Amino acid sequence: MPSRISDSCRPHHSQKHFDLNSIKELPESHAWTSSNDHYTQENSCNFESIPVIDLDNNNNNNNNNILDHIGHACKKWGAFQIINHSISEKLLQDIEVAGKTLFSLPMQQKLKAARSPDGVTGYGAARISSFFSKLMWFEGFTIVGSPIEHARQLWLKDYNKFCEVIEEYEKEMEKLAGRLMWLILGSLGITKDDVKWAVGPKGETKEGCAALQLNSYPACPDPGRAMGLAAHTDSTILTILHQNNTSGLQVYQEGNGWITVPPIPGALVVNIGDLLHILSNGSYPSVLHRAVVNRTRYRLSVAYLYGPPSGVRVSPLSKLVDHRHPPLYRAVTWSEYLGTKAKYFDKALSSVRLCVPLNGFTDAKDHKGVQVG
Numbered sequence: 042m043p044s045r046i047s048d049s050c051r052p053h054h055s056q057k058h059f060d061l062n063s064i065k066e067l068p069e070s071h072a073w074t075s076s077n078d079h080y081t082q083e084n085s086c087n088f089e090s091i092p093v094i095d096l097d098n099n100n101n102n103n104n105n106n107i108l109d110h111i112g113h114a115c116k117k118w119g120a121f122q123i124i125n126h127s128i129s130e131k132l133l134q135d136i137e138v139a140g141k142t143l144f145s146l147p148m149q150q151k152l153k154a155a156r157s158p159d160g161v162t163g164y165g166a167a168r169i170s171s172f173f174s175k176l177m178w179f180e181g182f183t184i185v186g187s188p189i190e191h192a193r194q195l196w197l198k199d200y201n202k203f204c205e206v207i208e209e210y211e212k213e214m215e216k217l218a219g220r221l222m223w224l225i226l227g228s229l230g231i232t233k234d235d236v237k238w239a240v241g242p243k244g245e246t247k248e249g250c251a252a253l254q255l256n257s258y259p260a261c262p263d264p265g266r267a268m269g270l271a272a273h274t275d276s277t278i279l280t281i282l283h284q285n286n287t288s289g290l291q292v293y294q295e296g297n298g299w300i301t302v303p304p305i306p307g308a309l310v311v312n313i314g315d316l317l318h319i320l321s322n323g324s325y326p327s328v329l330h331r332a333v334v335n336r337t338r339y340r341l342s343v344a345y346l347y348g349p350p351s352g353v354r355v356s357p358l359s360k361l362v363d364h365r366h367p368p369l370y371r372a373v374t375w376s377e378y379l380g381t382k383a384k385y386f387d388k389a390l391s392s393v394r395l396c397v398p399l400n401g402f403t404d405a406k407d408h409k410g411v412q413v414g
């Protein structure tokens with residue numbers, strides 16, 4: 042990802058680094074209550090979760106069938122799981138091992154690759170921490186492109202395997218993300234002819250920008266009062282998430298509250314991000330989601346955050362705009378939007394909004410009447 046994205050993310054405060062693995066009692070700094078940022082741990086029971094979509098054409102009657110499923114999932118949930126997606130089990134295992142190896146290093150070692158105050162990549166707390174009064178039970182590592190510089194800081198030598206796995210994962214995810222973007226847009230009746238910025242001279246999908254985020258959630262002595270990763274939407278077109286076999290991811294659904302997304306071996310979760318919300322002119326709202334933690338089990342997730350190519354200004358697609366559906370958002374580059382998110386967090390989408398539509402539809406989060414966090 043280009044440095045321009047790096048310029049846009051400035052944390053508001055620095056924090057002490059806790060070694061969460063060795064803490065036996067939840068510190069006050071990590072104890073969330075209902076008064077902290079509208080925090081609520083209540084989960085809904087007995088509700089269906091996000092759909093599982095089989096990407097293998099042979100298992101669906103035809104491509105239209107997949108598009109219908111995807112369209113329905115995007116409208117109703119803003120998220121879905123995919124199976125038969127072409128990412129091998131081996132690569133998913135390898136990335137898990139790479140993540141675990143990194144997070145099990147001693148703290149002083151991980152801090153050698155700490156994210157700098159105005160940087161994007163490296164080891165650190167959740168970027169959105171500055172918007173909350175309590176700390177999250179979380180440690181993260183962000184990679185953009187080659188991980189080699191950080192790998193050198195972490196290990197000095199023998200980091201080749203780690204780098205190979207990360208690069209292979211990024212390569213495979215880039216292909217899958219492009220394919221998913223076209224499927225999702227296809228479900229809105231959009232073709233390659235309608236999105237010039239995404240198509241190269243030979244009709245190929247242009248390489249987008251992306252970040253790989255490794256998320257670690259150690260077992261927590263008091264999970265009911267802790268928060269893994271507070272509620273947020275991603276600033277992406279879409280995010281592809283791999284979670285290990287410990288549940289924790291929850292999506293928010295109007296009327297039903299927080300719904301757990303169960304880990305399915307080999308499946309990947311796809312989240313609609315804010316830029317797709319903008320592209321679709323509000324038809325496919327970005328999904329509010331969070332991660333909760335577990336008393337006994339370690340949880341790891343790997344998010345591939347996919348955005349448009351550098352410098353591209355994303356705005357509601359003209360095919361989705363007419364006199365009855367005026368454009369709801371102004372054009373933004375990913376870098377600009379990340380800057381907006383770093384400043385306004387859950388108000389970022391509203392801050393690039395142009396007008397209130399005739400049908401009275403509001404932003405996903407306003408609509409849900411939920412305050413993020």
Ligand SMILES: C=C1C[C@]23C[C@@]1(O)CC[C@H]2[C@@]12CCC[C@@](C)(C(=O)O1)[C@H]2[C@@H]3C(=O)O
Pocket residue numbers: 046050161167168169183251252254273274275276277344346379382
């Ligand atoms: C490209 C990016 C999206 C992200 C900010 C970042 O520069 C790299 C990390 C991403 C992440 C992952 C966890 C949730 C999130 C809100 C955050 O704090 O860092 C997202 C950011 C985002 O989507 O805005």
Ligand SMILES: O=C(O)CCC(=O)C(=O)O
Pocket residue numbers: 254256270275280282284289290291330331332341342344
């Ligand atoms: O760990 C998870 O399940 C969620 C991670 C996430 O939301 C993110 O990385 O953006």
Ligand SMILES: [Fe+2]
Pocket residue numbers: 273274275280330
């Ligand atoms: Fe996320």
